[in-house]
Amino acid sequence: MISPRTPSGVLELLPPEQIAFQRMLDSIRSGYERFGFLPIETPVFERSDVLLTKTGGETERQVYFAQSTGALEKARSQDGAEETLPELALRFDLTVPLARYVAEHEHQLTFPFRRYQMQRVYRGERPQRGRFREFYQCDVDVIGKDELSVRHDAEAPAIINAIFADLAIGDFTIQINNRRLLRGFYEDLGIGDPQAQAAVLREVDKLDKRGADYLRTTLTGEGFGLGVDVVEQILAFVQTRSTGHDDALARLDEVSAGSAGSEELARGVAELREVLGLVRALGVPEDNYCLNFSIARGLDYYTGTVYETTLDEHPELGSICSGGRYDDLAGQYTKSRLPGVGISIGLSRLFWQLREAGLIEASAAESTVQVLVPQVDAELLDDQLALASQLRHGGINTEAVLDGGKLGKQLRYADRAGIRFVAILGQQEVADGTVTLKDLRRQDQFSVPRDEVVSALRVELAQPLV
Amino acid sequence: MISPRTPSGVLELLPPEQIAFQRMLDSIRSGYERFGFLPIETPVFERSDVLLTKTGGETERQVYFAQSTGALEKARSQDGAEETLPELALRFDLTVPLARYVAEHEHQLTFPFRRYQMQRVYRGERPQRGRFREFYQCDVDVIGKDELSVRHDAEAPAIINAIFADLAIGDFTIQINNRRLLRGFYEDLGIGDPQAQAAVLREVDKLDKRGADYLRTTLTGEGFGLGVDVVEQILAFVQTRSTGHDDALARLDEVSAGSAGSEELARGVAELREVLGLVRALGVPEDNYCLNFSIARGLDYYTGTVYETTLDEHPELGSICSGGRYDDLAGQYTKSRLPGVGISIGLSRLFWQLREAGLIEASAAESTVQVLVPQVDAELLDDQLALASQLRHGGINTEAVLDGGKLGKQLRYADRAGIRFVAILGQQEVADGTVTLKDLRRQDQFSVPRDEVVSALRVELAQPLV
Known part of the structure; x- marks a missing residue:
């Protein structure tokens, strides 16, 4: 007999939790569709040569390769075959598959191409609490051909706002920044070289953990050699958080006024100003978004607007929905320039964090089953099944008890199961x-x-339980 | 530059088709939930030693193994490591993962355990038209502990009926048989040995392709040596199809009357009689089900009721939903006896077949996007976005045009996109x-x-387009 056990690093759920998880997936899907995005799905595996064109370092080391028994045996029996990569590899995110999809089907798609995709991705992480080797990503992106107006950057906060309001996991703040503004700010300070900028940003990223004094010492010290006043300007800049829509615009005015003339900074400010205006036009409450000049995201990938989202009561969870604007989605696959903007929700990790924080127990208590038809009298089984059919025809999720037993036991089962x-x-x-x-x-x-009975139950089910 | 291309043997869809596919998935999910089944999902990979306990032959040869870069390098650098199986393998169906799940979480589940599961499975098939290496299975099963009343066998036809009526892909017939009845029938004919029975069943399975004369020659010939009258009895038996509920019961009476006394046959007849009665009580129209004594399904796995479903207008598609009763789900993982009954829809293959047969184009024409808010006047962008927000708040899937352009072009886009x-x-x-x-x-x-505007659109959207 073999001991039945899941591999480490996966999130397998019991039905009540799976129902809660599925409800979150459904909310996200519904939010993405509400904003007019179209679904796509891609295969779990891609050709290795296609998947691994752009990556390197950590990500590539974490890739899973897939080989059928036949391919494995062939590789093992042939000299030299071991030197080549297996033909197939599992996706490690949804961005590379999106790039491949858009490039492959370019002539059959309409641009701007608005797509959402909610699938699992795979990374050969070392097993560790809260780190998964298989996890859901829920991505939404809009891809332009040749160009994509910055107006599209305003939709991401509106989507985040709609979805997290719907998920009802507490107050949240969407933090917005712009990579051009960042670049321009450092140029103005005389740190124009991209590598030097990246090095400074890496240190700045440690502000929360190490504190301001660490930064002062490091950035004025050997290797960086920045002036004390420059470091103070950086510290003031990265600690900027706006406290409302007008304050956000005022912060942008301040940054412009303080600029030594960087065009990048001016463009970043103009983009943010336009984005903020449209975010308001889209009805996002001003308590739910702010400027945060410390947000940088992926250093290589994003080029304009960037977003992070935090739960106000649980900042320790980190960003629960992030993304941004990129210049070119699929340069490795096509000569067409495909700029885009998108966001991603890592739902497996978020679900796990919310569960750890005790924030999803209530929703987990209610079953998808809405009504139980118990077996009260074995002679009436046909009638009970006809009643169950009547309820199901009426759109009500109904379990019919087929095995019998005492009514009290059947009622206790319904109660425990959340029916x-x-x-x-x-x-x-x-x-x-x-x-x-x-x-x-x-x-x-x-x-x-x-x-x-159907109309009566529909009325009951439509009333919220307080 | 790398040419972007999907691996062979996968079904990747463009958005209009993906929408049609997703609607089918949603119908199936909703059907399974309507009958009170609970969702589960399992990881794409299982531990190889857990996954491959029971299988052999074709299936095992088709398994995909997954190895991270690190594991692959380690295997390649260590002597002897190549002899062992990689740690992880991709699921090739949803039955083995269900067995592992139920055995692993046995003490946290309530029995009978009613679960549905809709995920992709993986088989290293040779690429071939209509054969997929990755495809969706949509399974529903009820698992008992120690015992599970045959009454549960009546739910499968009711579920199939509800789902395929909802999918609206044409008239269908659920064909029902019972393995005990089959076994008993052959016992009565003196073919009691399981291996001899299996050999006869394999030949009988060729009836449609090779015809009755082939069967007569083969079964009376060397190797089988059955009498001419025995072969005629077999031919008459396997060609039995009932033509309504009462006719089905009459066919069962006939089989009983013709029996030489097999207890298995009597039990199979009794089970079918009970199942048919409950199928009727569950409101399945009698045109949608029949007895078909030629249905055998997997020879090793199923033990009682078995089902196949065919489209009346497209019998060439074969069975589009099959399943049956089994004695013990997870004998390889637990000492508990876990009898069950379930059905499976192979949706990727079905979708592909329906598309080939031209049966899903209509549904593919309608977008998930219900309303387009065009940009008529750039000065009014804020108002248009506020309108889009109003529609979205009202639950209407809305795309707002952000890039502008001529109204005629925007209207043509909406029309082509199925908005x-x-x-x-x-x-x-x-x-x-x-x-x-x-x-x-x-x-x-x-x-x-x-x-x-929201209420007006809701009224319009609620009216069916004829």
Whole structure:
């Protein structure tokens, strides 16, 4: 006998949790569709030569390769075959598959191409609490051909706002920045060289962990040799957080006024100004977004607007939804220039974090099953099944008990399983042409005519439980 | 530059097809939930030693193994490491993962455990038209502990009926048989040995392709040596198809009357009789199911009721939904006896077949986007975005045009993309406090007050297009 066990580093859920997880996936899907994005799915594996054109370092080392038994045996039996990569590799994100998809199907797509994609990705991480080797990413991107107006950058905060309001996991703040503004700011300070900028940004990123004094010492010290006043300007800059829409615009005015004339900075400010205006036009409450000049995201990838999202009550979770603007999605596959902007929600990790923080237990308690039809009397099984069919035809998720047993036990099962209603059909009900409905949540019970049971339950289910 | 291309043997879809595919997935999910089944998902990979306990032959040869770069390098650098299997393998169906799941979480699950699972599975098939190396399976099973009443076998036809009625891909027939009845029938004919039975069944399975004369020659010939009358009895038996509920019961009476006394046959007849009665109680129209004594399914796996489903107008597609009853789900992982019954829809293959047969083009024409808000006047962008937000808040999937361009071009885009409505907000509409709604499907246009646009569109969207 083999011990049944999941591999390490995966998030496998019991049904109540799976239901809560599925509800979050559905909310995100519905949010993406609400904003007019179209679904795509790509295969779990890509050709290795296609997947691994651009990556390097950590990511490439974490890639999973897939080989069928036949391919494995062939590789093992042939001299030299071991030197070549296996033909297939599992996707490690949804961005490279998107690039491949758009480049491959370029002439069949309409641009701007608005797509969402919610699938699992794979990374050969060392097993570690909260680190997964398989996890869901829920991505949404809009891809232009040749150009894509900065206006599109305003949709991401509106999407984030709609989805996280719907998920109801607490207040959140969408933090917005712009890579051009960052670049321009450092140019103005005389740090124009991209590598020098990257080195400074890496140190600045440690501000939260190491504190301002560490930064002062490091940046004025050997290797950087920045002036004390320059470091103070950097510190003031990266600690900028706006406190409302007008304040955000005022912060941009300040940054412009303080500029030594960098065009990049001016362009970054102009982009942010346009984005903020449209974010407001899209109805995002001003409490839910702010400027945060410390946000940099991936140093190589993003080129304009960047976003991070944090839960106000749980900043320790880090960013729960991030993304930004990039200049060219698929330069490795096509000569067409494909600028884009997008965001990603890492749902497996978020779900795990929320569960750890005790924030999803309530939603996990309610089953997808809405009504249980117990077996009250074995002689009435046909009637009970007809009742179950009636409920199902009415669009109500219904479990019919087929094995029998005591009614009390069946009711306890419904209660423990998070099934809210029980529809009882015994001899008395059959004689009266009624059904007895028990509401286990409200601990209430009432009788309805048999032919009104669907409409009665629909009314009950439509009322929110307080 | 690398040529962007998908691996062979996968079904990657463009957005209109993906929308049609997603609608089918949603219908199936909704059907499974309507019958009170709970969702689970398992990781794409299992530990190889866990996955490959039971399989052999063709399936095992088709398994994909997954190795991270690190594991691959380690295997290649160590002597002897190549002899062992890689640690992880991709699931080749959803049954083995279900067995592992139920055995692993046995003490946290409630039995009968009713679960559905809709995920992709992987097989290293030789690339071939209509054969996929990655494809969706949509499974639903109920698992008992120690025992599971045959009543549960009646739910599968009811689920199939509900889902395929909802999918609206044409009339279908659920064909029902019972392995005990088959076994008993052959026992009665003196073919009691399981291997001899299996050999006869393999030949009988060729009836459609090779014809009755081939069977007569083969089964009376060397190797089988059956009597001419025995072969005629087999031919008559396997060609039995009932033509309605009462006819099905009459066929069972006939088989019983003709039995030489096999207990297995009697039990198979009794089970089918009970199943048929409950299928009727569950409201399945009698045109949609029949007895078909030629259905055998997997020879090793199924033990009682078995099902296949065919499209009446497209029998050449073969079975589009199959399954049956099995005695013990997870004997390789647990000492608990876990009998179950379930069905599976191979959706990737079905979708491909339906597309080939021209049966899904209509549904593919309608976008998930319900309304386009075009950019009529750049000065009114903020108002147009506010309108888009209003529609989205009202639950309507809305794309807002952000790049501008001529209105005619934007309308043509909506039409080609399958977006039914366009909500126009120009200077005139702003002055009047109205929105002009264009229905591109009905080629109709009307004006509604701005604050009634959501309710007006909801009414339109709720009306079926004829």
